[in-house]
Each structure stands twice: as C-alpha cells, then as structure tokens.
Amino acid sequence: xxxxxxxxxxxxxxxxxxxxxxxxxxxxxxxxxxxxxxxxxxxxxxxxxxxxxxxxxxxxxxxxxxxxxxxxxxxxxxxxxxxxxxxxxxxxxxxxxxxxxxxxxxxxxxx
Amino acid sequence: xxxxxxxxxxxxxxxxxxxxxxxxxxxxxxxxxxxxxxxxxxxxxxxxxxxxxxxxxxxxxxxxxxxxxxxxxxxxxxxxxxxxxxxxxxxxxxxxxxxxxxxxxxxxxxxxxx
Numbered sequence: 001x002x003x004x005x006x007x008x009x010x011x012x013x014x015x016x017x018x019x020x021x022x023x024x025x026x027x028x029x030x031x032x033x034x035x036x037x038x039x040x041x042x043x044x045x046x047x048x049x050x051x052x053x054x055x056x057x058x059x060x061x062x063x064x065x066x067x068x069x070x071x072x073x074x075x076x077x078x079x080x081x082x083x084x085x086x087x088x089x090x091x092x093x094x095x096x097x098x099x100x101x102x103x104x105x106x107x108x109x110x111x
Numbered sequence: 112x113x114x115x116x117x118x119x120x121x122x123x124x125x126x127x128x129x130x131x132x133x134x135x136x137x138x139x140x141x142x143x144x145x146x147x148x149x150x151x152x153x154x155x156x157x158x159x160x161x162x163x164x165x166x167x168x169x170x171x172x173x174x175x176x177x178x179x180x181x182x183x184x185x186x187x188x189x190x191x192x193x194x195x196x197x198x199x200x201x202x203x204x205x206x207x208x209x210x211x212x213x214x215x216x217x218x219x220x221x222x223x224x225x
Contacts, residue, residue: 032212043117043204043216044155051212089154098145099214101154 002027004092006102014110019080021105023090024072030092034099035064035075038087047088048075080109114138115207117217124195124224132190132220134205140185141207145214146178149202161188195224 003026013019025033031052036044050057050064050073057064061080066073077084087106091099114137124130134144143162147155159180161167167180177199179191188207192199200223208214 034213036216041219041221043115043219044206046213046215049213093212095212098157098160099155103154 002030002092002094002100004090004100004102006090006105008105009103010106010108012108012110013080015080015082017080019075019077019084019107019109021075021088021090021107022072023074023092023102024070025092025100026071027092027094028068028071029094030100031095032093033064033066033073034091034093035062036089036091038089038104040086044089077107080107082109082111085109113213113215115141115205115215115217117205117220119220120218121221122223124222126196126224127194129191129193130195130222132192132203132205132222134188134190134207134217136186136207136209136215139207139209141188141209142185143208144182144188145206145208146180146188146190147204147206149204149219151202155204158190192222195222197224200224 006023034049037047038044061078063076087104089104090102093099116135118133146158158173159167159169161182163182169175182188204219206214206216
C-alpha cells in the first residue's frame with residue numbers, strides 16, 4: 001500500500017519568513033495530493049491540492065510543487081503570519097480511494 | 112461551499128453504553144464518506160469508507176461490530192460506537208466527497224468514555 005513520509009515534524013519560523021514542508025510517497029499510482037491545516041480541537045481544512053498532471057499550483061501565499069519522478073511534493077508558505085501556526089498534513093490519494101496521510105508538521109510562527 | 116458538519120461536537124458517556132455520531136454534508140451530495148480516528152498529536156487513522164446505500168468497508172484491525180457505520184443518504188452518515196470503553200475515547204472525524212478527488216472534513220467529535 002501507499003506510504004507517505006512528512007518532514008519536518010516541527011517547524012518554527014519568524015513572522016514574515018517562509019516555511020517549507022516536504023512529503024514523499026511510495027505508490028506511483030497516486031494522482032492527487034492535498035494539504036490540510038488542522039487547528040487544535042478542529043477538523044482538518046483543505047488549503048491547497050495538486051493533481052499529478054500539474055507541477056505547481058499557487059494560491060496567494062501558499063504554493064504546492066510536485067515532482068512525480070522523485071515522488072515528492074512540498075508545501076510552501078510565504079510571508080508567514082501567526083495565524084498560520086497549526087498542524088499541517090499532506091496526503092496521497094489514488095482516484096477516489098482512501099487517503100494516506102503523513103504524520104503531520106507542527107508549524108509555529110513567532111511574532 | 113463544501114461544508115461538512117458533525118454532531119455532537121463532544122460527548123461524555125459511561126462505559127458500556129453506545130454513542131452515535133452524525134456526519135452531514137450541508138451543501139453537496141456526498142457519494143463517499145470516510146471515518147477517521149485521531150489520537151493526540153498523531154495523524155488521522157482511517158477506520159472505514161462508507162458509500163451511500165452499501166455496506167461500509169472497514170480497515171484492517173477495526174472491529175465492524177463495535178463501530179457501526181450507516182450511510183443512509185447522500186448527505187448523512189452515522190458512526191455508532193457500541194459498548195464503549197475508556198480505550199475508545201478519541202477524536203473522531205468524518206470527511207465527505209462528491210468529486211473524484213476533493214474531500215472535506217467535519218469539525219470532529221471528541222468522545223470521552225468514563
């Protein structure tokens with residue numbers, strides 16, 4: 001089955017700096033890669049996603065890149081703000097199948 | 112759009128009783144719903160996949176007789192924890208999807224069994 005590794009497990013940055021979280025996956029058949037933000041006591045919120053036929057996608061301060069050959073994808077957050085502090089999860093999915101999640105990254109943005 | 116609700120948001124029950132958690136897609140029809148369990152500071156663990164009108168598919172190691180899932184309509188799925196015990200205490204989260212790809216998560220239900 002699919003296996004997703006996520007790094008780093010914790011990340012601390014100064015407000016205004018950039019943050020990068022990386023994930024690798026094992027199943028080359030996976031074709032959809034979402035990123036979720038989870039705040040304490042809440043459900044995950046989809047913040048950006050990318051499909052396997054695209055190499056990069058951007059939405060304001062958030063971007064995701066995908067390297068299918070190397071089987072890894074990354075989340076980039078620019079101009080970080082304290083409200084970006086949360087746990088971020090990546091996932092890999094094949095079509096409408098079940099998601100395989102990374103272990104999560106706790107991002108802390110220091111004001 | 113794409114709002115998923117869960118009810119209740121938190122529940123405390125006594126050991127041996129059953130608890131039902133509802134998951135609703137409010138503004139779209141969900142062909143598939145997923146139920147997850149999450150322990151503190153850990154990732155989401157998939158429990159089962161639920162399709163409207165058919166039996167749920169449980170992940171290995173999940174007791175189907177203990178965690179009863181019913182996907183009665185395209186907007187409602189329920190998870191019933193039967194004969195709950197303290198080790199069932201956890202954060203339960205559902206997700207729903209209508210598209211081939213996107214899934215949207217509910218806010219979660221905190222279950223505490225005393």
